[in-house]
Structure formats: structure tokens, C-alpha cells
Amino acid sequence: MKPKKGIFANSSSGYGKLKNNFRKQDEANAKLEEKLKVEKTKALHSEKDLNSGFGDYLRSSEAVEIMKLFVFANTIMLIVTMAWPHFKEQYYMLREWLESFAVTQ
The missing domain is CATH 4.10.170 (p53, subunit A)
Structure with missing residues (x-):
């Protein structure tokens, strides 16, 4: 028989969470941060491409x-x-x- 999950099992209070869930969450956060960094560098690179030429000269x-x-x-x-x-x-x-x-x- 499976144990019933309490009403606070997935809440922010942390009641009912397993200890391993924290490691999984940290790994997920690290992957998300890495993905955001890659997207940010792509956005900056594309912004440089858009602002090259005359627009870049006007800012000089x-x-x-x-x-x-x-x-x-x-x-x-x-x-x-x-x-x-x-x-x-x-x-x-x-x-x-x-x-x-x-x-x-």
C-alpha cells in the first residue's frame, strides 16, 4: 500500500520533501543559469551585428x-x-x- 501524500507535500514549507530533491533542484538551477548565459551571449552578439556600421559610428x-x-x-x-x-x-x-x-x- 502506498503512503498518502499530505496536503503540504509540495508546498514551500518543505514538509514531505526528500533530501535528494535539493540536489536535483540545485542541478536544475545550474543548468538553467548556464542556458540563460548562452542565450544572453547570443543576444549580445546579435545586438552587435545589428548595431554595426553606421549606427556603431554614430555612437562614437x-x-x-x-x-x-x-x-x-x-x-x-x-x-x-x-x-x-x-x-x-x-x-x-x-x-x-x-x-x-x-x-x-
Whole structure:
């Protein structure tokens, strides 16, 4: 006749567990950790493949410096193309105003 299992046989209290189950659990945990490490290295390797080329270059320090230079040059171009006509108009207005005070002989 088989002994009946108690209601706590498989619970977290550990009641009814055999001592050998701990070794089996440790071996299962070790295998699981090893499998996770292998999957993680595969994921990192595939991530490197995806980020190679231009994306990898954009993360470099050289690319950051080039981007800073681009932003500066873009600002200069914006000023020249959008604000220069207004500066020119203000210059002519200021020159006419100053000429009105000039003494004519």
C-alpha cells in the first residue's frame, strides 16, 4: 500500500520533501543559469551585428564631435538665410537716421 501524500507535500514549507530533491533542484538551477548565459551571449552578439556600421559610428566620440559641428554650421546658415535680410533692412534704416543728423554745408 502506498503512503498518502499530505496536503503540504509540495508546498514551500518543505514538509514531505526528500533530501535528494535539493540536489536535483540545485542541478536544475545550474543548468538553467548556464542556458540563460548562452542565450544572453547570443543576444549580445546579435545586438552587435545589428548595431554595426553606421549606427556603431554614430555612437562614437568622433561622430558626436561632427554632430556638434553640424549644429553650429546649421545655426550659422539659419541666421544667414532667415535673419540677414532683416539685419540689412535695419542697417539701412539706422544709416538714414544718422544721416539726418549730419550737418549739410
